[in-house]
Amino acid sequence: MKEAISDQHQSKPEKPGWFARWLLEPLPRVTDPGQRRKVRLLASFHLTNIALLMLNILRGLRGESHTPIYSLLGQVAAIIFVYVMARAGYIKTSSVITVLFSMVMPYTMLLENPNRPAEPFAWLALSLVLTSALFPWYGTVIVGALAAGSIIAYLNLTPSVMFGDVANVLMLIINLTILTIIFTNHRDRLEAARQLELREVNSQLKKQAEQLNIALEKAKEANRLKSDFLATMSHELRTPLNAIIGFTEIMLAGMGGQIDEDATHMTERIHANSKRQLTLINDVLDLAKIESRRVDIVKKPFSLQAMINGLVSETEVLAKQKNLDYQVKIDPNLPDVLIGDQGHIEQVISNLLSNAFKFTERGHVRLMVSRLDEDRWTINVSDSGVGIPPHALEYIFDPFRQVDSSPERVFQGTGLGLAIVDELVRAMDGTIKVESALGRGSIFVVSLPLDRVTQAEDRKVQA
Amino acid sequence: MTINKAVVSNWEVLVVEDEKDNREIAFRVLTFHGAKVHEAEHGAVGMALLDDINPTFILLDLSMPVMDGWEMLKQLKANPKTAAIPVIALTAHALVGDRERVIEAGFDGYISKPFSPITFLADLTKELPEAIKV
Numbered sequence: 001m002k003e004a005i006s007d008q009h010q011s012k013p014e015k016p017g018w019f020a021r022w023l024l025e026p027l028p029r030v031t032d033p034g035q036r037r038k039v040r041l042l043a044s045f046h047l048t049n050i051a052l053l054m055l056n057i058l059r060g061l062r063g064e065s066h067t068p069i070y071s072l073l074g075q076v077a078a079i080i081f082v083y084v085m086a087r088a089g090y091i092k093t094s095s096v097i098t099v100l101f102s103m104v105m106p107y108t109m110l111l112e113n114p115n116r117p118a119e120p121f122a123w124l125a126l127s128l129v130l131t132s133a134l135f136p137w138y139g140t141v142i143v144g145a146l147a148a149g150s151i152i153a154y155l156n157l158t159p160s161v162m163f164g165d166v167a168n169v170l171m172l173i174i175n176l177t178i179l180t181i182i183f184t185n186h187r188d189r190l191e192a193a194r195q196l197e198l199r200e201v202n203s204q205l206k207k208q209a210e211q212l213n214i215a216l217e218k219a220k221e222a223n224r225l226k227s228d229f230l231a232t233m234s235h236e237l238r239t240p241l242n243a244i245i246g247f248t249e250i251m252l253a254g255m256g257g258q259i260d261e262d263a264t265h266m267t268e269r270i271h272a273n274s275k276r277q278l279t280l281i282n283d284v285l286d287l288a289k290i291e292s293r294r295v296d297i298v299k300k301p302f303s304l305q306a307m308i309n310g311l312v313s314e315t316e317v318l319a320k321q322k323n324l325d326y327q328v329k330i331d332p333n334l335p336d337v338l339i340g341d342q343g344h345i346e347q348v349i350s351n352l353l354s355n356a357f358k359f360t361e362r363g364h365v366r367l368m369v370s371r372l373d374e375d376r377w378t379i380n381v382s383d384s385g386v387g388i389p390p391h392a393l394e395y396i397f398d399p400f401r402q403v404d405s406s407p408e409r410v411f412q413g414t415g416l417g418l419a420i421v422d423e424l425v426r427a428m429d430g431t432i433k434v435e436s437a438l439g440r441g442s443i444f445v446v447s448l449p450l451d452r453v454t455q456a457e458d459r460k461v462q463a
Numbered sequence: 464m465t466i467n468k469a470v471v472s473n474w475e476v477l478v479v480e481d482e483k484d485n486r487e488i489a490f491r492v493l494t495f496h497g498a499k500v501h502e503a504e505h506g507a508v509g510m511a512l513l514d515d516i517n518p519t520f521i522l523l524d525l526s527m528p529v530m531d532g533w534e535m536l537k538q539l540k541a542n543p544k545t546a547a548i549p550v551i552a553l554t555a556h557a558l559v560g561d562r563e564r565v566i567e568a569g570f571d572g573y574i575s576k577p578f579s580p581i582t583f584l585a586d587l588t589k590e591l592p593e594a595i596k597v
Contacts, residue, residue, distance in 0.1 A: 235555060242577030243484035249580040250488060255495040 234285045241281070244274045283416040287399055287423065297428055301453050302342040304369065304377075305334060311349055312367070318357040325364035331371050338377075338450040344424045345448065351417045352381040352444050360385030363441070377450050382443040388436040396434060397422035421446075470595075471584070472497030475516065479509040479535065480524040480553060485576065489522060492580045506530025510538055513545055519595055520549040522574075522587075525565075533568060540569055549592050553578075 248271040250256050252264065259267065312328055319326035349367070356365045363384025372378045388396060399419035425432045430448035476493055480486045481504050490500045501516055503509035505527040521539070525532035532552060539545045549571040565573045572590025574583075 238577070239482065239555075240484075243482075243488070246484070246488040246577060246580055250491050250495075253581055255491055255580060 230285060230288055234281070237281050237285075238278065241274055241278050245271060245278065248274065280416075283420060286420055287416050297341045297344065299339050299341055299451075301337045301339050303336055304338055304340075304345070304450070305330060305336070307342060307346055308349070308367065308369065311346065311353060314350075315353050315357060318354075319365060322357070322361060324357070324360060324362070327364060327366045329366070329368045329370075331369055331377075333371060334369060334377075335452050337453050339453055340448065340450045341428055344428060348421050348424050348446060349379055349381070351421045352379075352446070355417060355444075356381055356383035356385065356442075359383065359387075360441070372447050375449050375451055376447050378445055378447045380443065380445050382441060384441040387438040387440050387442055388434070389438050393434060393436060397432070468497060474498035474519045474595075475501070477501045477503065477509060477512060477516065477518040477521045479503045479506060479521060479527070479532070481505055481527040482524075485524075485553075488578070488580055489583070492583045496584055506532065506535030506538075509535055513539075518548060520551060520571075520591060522551050522553055523570075524553045526554075536569055549595065551587065551590050 247256075248267050251259060251267045252271060308328065308330065312326075316326060318324075353365070353367065360383040364382075365384075366380070366382045368378075368380040368382075370378055370380070397418050399416055422432055425446055425448070428448055430446060432447075433445045434442060435445075436442035471493075474493070474497075476498050478486055478489045478493075478500060480489065480502075483504075486502050486504070490502060493500045501512055501518065503512055506523075507530040509521070509523075510530070523532045523535060532554075536550055539548065539550060550569075551572040551574055552565045552570040553574055553576055554565070555576045571592060572587075574586055574590060578586065
């Protein structure tokens, strides 16, 4: 950012003198309404002044004598002009007071001796203060030139129309110069303000970028800590539980000697509950991993048909236990090999199937695979089970929400299965929909993008 | 997978594992099936035991204090006396690519923890070289 600013400085061409700029450059475009009003006021008062001066010159050329009233009007305009200049911040208050005094003083002289041409002196005083307050060097030069003529006029002690007009012409030039300088000065101020603003914006941007970087680093660190925590926790939570399960299995297998029926029953309960606890821990950690976006979707060629065959042979026992009609329909055009995340797809189907069997006491469980379009496949798991009440359909995919969350609920589970399914399907760019009628069953439809492998890759996989 | 009881009863197994409970489960399952089992809580103890015994195979945990499984494997393979003993890795990290990593390092097989006492012997038999199974 710093480099950018210094670059701008370097690339800026050398500034031309104020006169060249007055001559060549367009007047500034002031965008701020307040600033615009100030500049317009300054310009209009100054133009009034110029008009009155020209009127004086005209009267002089026509041989008419100066009327104090016109000069007075000019001075009033000048006073207002100076006031506005001060308000706009172009001159200091102390300068204003000096100007006002210097303008009033010549008129007191004029009242004492009406023949004395006080005006040039008044203008001289005004210009002297104004220019020295505003412009360090060229103001003094202009005023210096004017001073000579004015003092001669004052020392002359006789009314001289021509001399007054020379002073008026000089004042006209000074007025025009001041007007120009006001504009250029104003433009410089705007430019400086713009530069300052630019620099401020730059440094602010830099600061923001730094803060963003710090925040990003902090977030990365927090995420790393969370990942480490998850990994440690999963190990720490599972180790003792696995020991419990291991020892109960040894007891149940009779490897630790024979135990009686009562002890067997209790050991079975320990085993079943430990298994449930392990599932719960695994589910929570799974969900945490998925939610912290630590799930990597690994797309590889795999056989959906073979996977489903495996799942069906595992779940057939459940169908037999409850005497359910278990139907599996797979689109005959399903390619042997598709590209997708086998492990996660299996987890999704397995979860949906185990739900279907859990909540169905009679009737059927169906698994259908069909083509949605060129590269999308739908996996449809339906059952004739208890179904889901309409109000629960809204939160069925939320973690830890179950249709029946009462302590006496009939169905056991962590309430995480569908949340995991939903997160996994979304991670694989798929969608999941559910339809259900209470007491009549549920239908879960998962659609997933599964690319076909090219012929060459197909052969490679088969080889 | 059928398990030949006579074969198992000829086994002399060295279990190197720092978790006492896991060691005991492996010990109970193997002795139940007739094998003779030696236990070591880390690699250094395991190496010291090998001066006196000549096991049929070694069950070796990967992460352990003092001397881990990777280091012990290196020492086993470096010693002509022990280089031929099959070594099966025991690991809690059941991650994709773990098997490749373990086999590449020179292990003969791989069993992921926790192992089920009921299927342990069958899983183990799958991993062992053919010569041991007969």
